[in-house]
Amino acid sequence: MSISQETSRRWQMLAIIVAIGLLVWLLAPVLMPFAVAAMLAYLGDPLANRLERLGLGRSLAVSIVFVVLILVIAAALLLLVPLIVRQIENLVLNFPRYVEWAKDTALPWLQAKLHLDPKAFDTDRLMAQIKEHIGSIGSVIGTLSRSGIGVVAWLTNLVLIPVVWFYLLRDWDRLVAWIDRMLPRSVEPTVAHLARESDAVLGAFVRGQLLVMLALAIYYGVALTLVGISVGPLIGMVAGLLSFVPYLGFITGFVAAIIAALVQHGDWTHVLLVVGVFVVGQLLEGYILVPRLVGEKIGLHPVAVIFSVLAGGYLFGFLGVLLALPAASVILVLLRYLAQRYQQSDLYTEEGAPDTVIAEVDVVVDSKSENGAHVEVVKDSSKP
Numbered sequence: 001m002s003i004s005q006e007t008s009r010r011w012q013m014l015a016i017i018v019a020i021g022l023l024v025w026l027l028a029p030v031l032m033p034f035a036v037a038a039m040l041a042y043l044g045d046p047l048a049n050r051l052e053r054l055g056l057g058r059s060l061a062v063s064i065v066f067v068v069l070i071l072v073i074a075a076a077l078l079l080l081v082p083l084i085v086r087q088i089e090n091l092v093l094n095f096p097r098y099v100e101w102a103k104d105t106a107l108p109w110l111q112a113k114l115h116l117d118p119k120a121f122d123t124d125r126l127m128a129q130i131k132e133h134i135g136s137i138g139s140v141i142g143t144l145s146r147s148g149i150g151v152v153a154w155l156t157n158l159v160l161i162p163v164v165w166f167y168l169l170r171d172w173d174r175l176v177a178w179i180d181r182m183l184p185r186s187v188e189p190t191v192a193h194l195a196r197e198s199d200a201v202l203g204a205f206v207r208g209q210l211l212v213m214l215a216l217a218i219y220y221g222v223a224l225t226l227v228g229i230s231v232g233p234l235i236g237m238v239a240g241l242l243s244f245v246p247y248l249g250f251i252t253g254f255v256a257a258i259i260a261a262l263v264q265h266g267d268w269t270h271v272l273l274v275v276g277v278f279v280v281g282q283l284l285e286g287y288i289l290v291p292r293l294v295g296e297k298i299g300l301h302p303v304a305v306i307f308s309v310l311a312g313g314y315l316f317g318f319l320g321v322l323l324a325l326p327a328a329s330v331i332l333v334l335l336r337y338l339a340q341r342y343q344q345s346d347l348y349t350e351e352g353a354p355d356t357v358i359a360e361v362d363v364v365v366d367s368k369s370e371n372g373a374h375v376e377v378v379k380d381s382s383k384p
Contacts, residue, residue, distance in 0.1 A: 013184065028316045033157045035319055037164035043207060044069060044165075045172045062170045070162065080237075086176035087234035091161075094230070094263070101263045194333055203331040208294035209244055209325065215289055216240040217268070219281055220253055227273040229260050243285070244325060245309055254278045304328055 024031070044065045051061035168175070183191055217240025224232025239253025257278070261270040308328035312320030342348055 008163055009184075009186070013187070025316070027321050032200050032322075034164055034357065035323060037161050039322075040069070040161075040165045041168035041172055042202070043210075044169050045201075048169060048172075058173075059170060060191055062166070066162075066166050066169060083233055084237070087231055091231055091234065097263050098259070100327040101259075105262075190337075194337055198330045198333045201333055202326055205329050206325055208290075211293045212285065212289045213240045213243050213249075215293075216243050216249065216285060219284065220277065223277040223281070224257055224274070226266065227277060228270055229257060229274070230264060231260055232257070235260065244305075246305055248306075250278060251283060304332070 027084065044062075047059045047065045048058070051064060052058060056064070063358075180192065217237050219236070220239045221233040224236055227233075229235065235253050235256045238256070239249040241249070242252055243249030256270060257274045261274050263269070297342025305325065305328060308331075309321055309324040312322075312324035312327065314320070316323070
């Protein structure tokens with residue numbers, strides 16, 4: 001293949017990649033149900049493959065997996081929705097106590113410790129602003145909930161997700177094979193290798209992280225309830241849900257539980273119990289759950305996870321947050337591959353000619369000079 005043909009082929013591939021990326025970016029507002037369905041199909045495909053290996057047909061295996069997962073999700077909703085409703089009602093009923101504690105205890109303590117101007121730290125004005133913003137948020141939510149378009153969109157997504165999920169799960173292997181056939185033959189081996197590696201990383205990280213989130217939510221919810229925190233289940237669910245971002249779930253849950261303990265009980269005993277719950281939770285996450293369920297050598301650095309979540313949310317909204325971890329896992333595989341290609345290239349391996357401009361110079365710092373420090377060049381190895 002000539003240089004011009006190789007250059008043309010690369011430009012064509014770049015144009016295809018850019019067109020696909022632009023299409024995804026433009027269609028992001030309507031991709032939510034399809035993205036959720038694709039994630040559910042990806043998670044359910046290994047189960048369907050196992051049933052196929054036992055002798056079942058693809059359609060029957062997919063139907064069994066689909067029905068079982070639907071029943072599990074429905075049972076979880078039937079258990080969680082009433083619990084969440086009760087917890088929110090409890091939080092709303094006790095909200096005046098939280099406001100009173102913040103106004104009479106927390107804010108004056110911060111004012112005294114930080115030596116803030118009392119006029120600039122007006123607790124009454126601050127609480128009024130908080131209540132005003134809370135009221136505006138409530139009115140916006142109420143308007144959206146009463147909007148016919150919002151209700152129709154919500155119902156459409158609710159119906160689309162299971163339908164698309166079933167068809168994607170049924171045809172997952174054929175869809176992967178079709179994509180493989182459509183790839184240019186020159187890059188198919190490389191793409192297939194990267195896809196297998198990405199699948200291994202996704203399987204170890206995403207599936208494992210979901211189990212870690214579930215385990216932490218159950219642990220924090222039960223443990224906080226046992227130590228006497230009335231909103232413990234709600235705090236536990238939030239902490240578990242946010243634990244996919246390193247330390248965010250821990251910090252959010254810890255601060256919320258400490259405030260709840262101070263408002264509800266007002267003693268150091270319950271504060272120490274809450275501290276103990278979260279210390280044990282961190283040990284459980286770091287030494288048992290993550291090593292066993294996720295693995296220690298996946299390679300997703302906490303900073304990379306945080307950046308991917310923020311970047312995904314900024315570029316694609318909630319869809320970007322939803323796909324941040326899978327995208328970060330795939331990008332990690334691509335970066336590893338590019339690093340290996342770079343280390344095998346002439347740019348990295350070829351040694352350059354000696355640079356005659358660079359000179360090895362020995363210097364002596366004279367600290368006794370009048371200016372405090374005097375640098376004197378005593379040897380220049382570049383000269384004979």
